[in-house]
Amino acid sequence: MNTSHDIENIRLTAAEIGELWSTYMNNSASKCLLSYFINKVKDPNISELVEFSLDLSETHLKVIEDIFKTVNHPIPQGFNEKDFNINGEKLFSDSFMLQYIKYLSRFSLYNYSEALTVSSREDVRKFFTDSIQSAVELSNKNDDVLLSKGLYIRSPYLNVPEEVSFVSKKSYIQDLFGDKRPLNSLEITQVFINMQTNILGKAFAMGLSQTIKDRKIKDYIIRGKEIAEKHIDVFSDLLKESDLPSPMTFDAEITKATDPIFSDKLVMFHFIGLTAFGVASYGNALSKSMRADVSATFTRLAAEIAKYAKDGIDIMIDNEWLEEVPNAIDRKKLIEV
Structure with a gap:
């Protein structure tokens, strides 16, 4: 040692x-x-x-x-x-x-x-x-x-299968149109987890947008709320297709407070972090989704929030709020000196 x-x-x-x-x-x-x-x-x-x-x-x-x-x-x-x-x-x-x-x-x-x-x-x-x-x-x-406290939100329940079964049709994975099989348990888990994250993000954005005074920052957070709402609807539709329930929202857990609480710099950092984790979570979901349309959905949604995160980073750079990650020495720049 x-x-x-x-x-x-x-x-x-x-x-x-x-x-x-x-x-x-x-x-x-x-x-x-x-x-x-x-x-x-x-x-x-x-x-x-x-x-x-x-x-x-x-x-x-x-x-x-x-x-x-x-x-x-x-x-x-x-x-x-x-x-x-x-x-x-x-x-x-x-x-x-x-x-x-x-x-x-x-x-x-x-x-x-x-x-x-x-x-x-x-x-x-x-x-x-x-x-x-x-x-x-x-x-x-x-x-x-x-x-x-009775506040734990469980993922949907499934009936216990009577026996082990094997995939017999390529449409289990490849069918983009027409009738689709119900979501499997891994897909349900990923849809549920990412829906919950967006529900939290939406409520968080709703609350913070009440307290932010800077118009550009407020608009950015409101845009994040709208993106989260859209993604919640997408995930809800996927669950409904398989006759599965959607988790409850947290909107009612936000008060009427409007006084500034967090600095704009902290708000932006939090939202970029939340969004970056969302991209990673969607990537993980993509690797576990075998239905082609579900994989395509996670790919599309990940691209949208990656663009949102990029726009947030631009705002932080413009305001000189983005602390630089330690990086490698720029050897080309040293050579030019």
Whole structure:
């Protein structure tokens, strides 16, 4: 096992720097939102969960700072108390906070798992291993609270098959037109998960658009709400075709608050992150969808939200809000000097 001295002599790889940097930025943004939540939540069970989530974010930030210091890597600026108004009106209900934390745990598990597989330095691997375990604990705690309050949204049920069967027709995959087979369980899962994410995103956008004063930022968030609504309708139609129910929406969990709560920079970062995760989630859904029209749908929707994310990045660049990801040295530029 490497000692602390040995670790300090091992350089961080590009993958490790990138994953640590991204994790720091995401936790920095989440800390702001969770700090706001903890000051507004009323339900003691949900308050305990929000506090647990906030503690995790603070711990992750500290560990990453310590790792970066071993190689004299600059600490990202990220976000801080200047990016949110802790005394602002309550914008989200306690129930919405639960749903947000459920999304947060899923987002974290996805990213930490990938980060672990590309990390080699012992302390970095330990950090992401611990992060995965804490994200699992957060997910389980969250689900327990959701279940206890009758707020857990289950995916549709299927009848148990009587026997094992095999595909006998190529139309199982290739049929783009005419009669289509019902969705299989993997396709249902992906449609359901991505529909839930859009339901959360729509409500989040609806709430934030009430509080944003800058017209360009407000229009961008409203556009995101409209895209989410359209995608929800697409997924709902897919479920209806197979006589399956759609999950409930969270629109009623947004209050009438209109006072500014989060900085425009934080709002944009959150939405670009939500959208980027949506692109990745659609890509995963595409790999698990065997019906050709379902695959084509996820491809089309992914392209639409990728364009939306690109437009958001342009807004951040125009406002000089986009903190640059650590990159390789521009050797051509050095040669020209």
